[in-house]
Amino acid sequence: MLAILFLAIHLITHLTGQMGVQSKPNEATLMKHLFREYDRRARPKKDPLAPVNLAVRVIVNQILLVDEKKQIIETYVSYNMTWKDDFLTWSPANFSNLKRLVVPTNNLWVPKLIVINAGKDVSTNTNDDGFAAEVYSNGEVKLILATTAYTTCIFDLTLFPFDKQKCELKLGIFGHFCSEVNMSKYDNELKFLWYTPHTEWAVEGSSLKEMAYKDGEGSYCTLDGTIFIRRKSLYLVNNVLIPCVLISFISLASFGVPPESGEKISLSMTTLLSYSVFLLVLSEMLPRNSDTGPILTYYIISVMAITAISLLCSVLVVRLHYGTSKPPKWIRLLVLNYIAKLCCQTTKKVSPSAKVNESMGESGQFEETWLKIGRTLDRFFAIIFFMIIMIVSLTLLVVIPAMNST
């Protein structure tokens, strides 16, 4: 009796279950219906001569790495693609009102988008199982892929560390001509919908252009994206630029040290050495590019040269300071009259004839004159080098950044 009851219940549930499947088509039914004769290798067009119109939106999610040495920029990019698949259409009324399906990309035709100017990994992982496309009942397919793009980029480091760069991201469709897959842009620029800012580079803007390259029987459609980035220079200004400028002013201090102390020359030597440390730090950061050198390198080299010349001048001053012989007339005239006047130094005017007679007496007089000459020259060189360093540093810190920001 119990067995018969169980059998009856089993029979009833089995029957109703089967009826349910038959009366209510689900996603599986729809998939079977759509993909029974589907060939994912073929372009999804019923009219063989009609192009597949593909709209692409390029979304930059993050700048991962900007490598000036390898001339590569690494970005994480999403590609939002939309096209129409003539074979993936159904009437929702016949399939429980299902209007859209999510289909893994390895089941349907997907345009193979590639990065043309890639420095590594051309593919955008188009057929990875990890992605799924949305398919709508009218045949519209929407797919978002995401992958790392390694694109080559030519860096112009002339204005380093106030430089701006533009890097290109060129996309193409593997194999198909424009007349087969007509790729068009969805926006006029790259999009930064989910962008995470980079700590060293700021995005200034972008552009996206449709291009076509003629080749033999047809032309290939490409999308040429450009991203404009600006270096955030705070780190380099604080760690390289400002110390460099400070040291260049410290090198002036050697003119203030009296020759008797013997430290005049060693101070200049120390500043010279510290510049070479900065040159080393810079060469760590920059590519060994001999086309265009950064202005900062030229700055360091020129202040190094100025310091070296000022070192020679210090040697000259020290040498004059200990002079004992009779100072030649022209030196006394030049230094004690003209240069002293230039430096606004108040020394009593020397009349050459009177002085010579006066200094005929003893060598102590000569030494006195040499001392004066040394001191005047010290002052003169300090003023001259201060002006030179001021001009060079202002150019670097004010003029170049101002020029670049316009």
Ligand SMILES: *[C@@H]1O[C@H](CO)[C@@H](O)[C@H](O)[C@H]1NC(C)=O
């Ligand atoms: C992707 O493109 C479609 C248009 O084809 C648009 O409706 C959708 O909002 C886009 N998605 C994103 C995240 O941009």
Ligand SMILES: *[C@@H]1O[C@H](CO)[C@@H](O)[C@H](O)[C@H]1NC(C)=O
């Ligand atoms: C939908 O179902 C009706 C009736 O079963 C049928 O006539 C029609 O051809 C079906 N439409 C599609 C697109 O399969």
Ligand SMILES: *[C@@H]1O[C@H](CO)[C@@H](O)[C@H](O)[C@H]1NC(C)=O
């Ligand atoms: C591609 O599409 C654009 C509009 O999206 C159209 O102007 C152009 O003529 C199309 N090219 C081909 C080859 O169909």
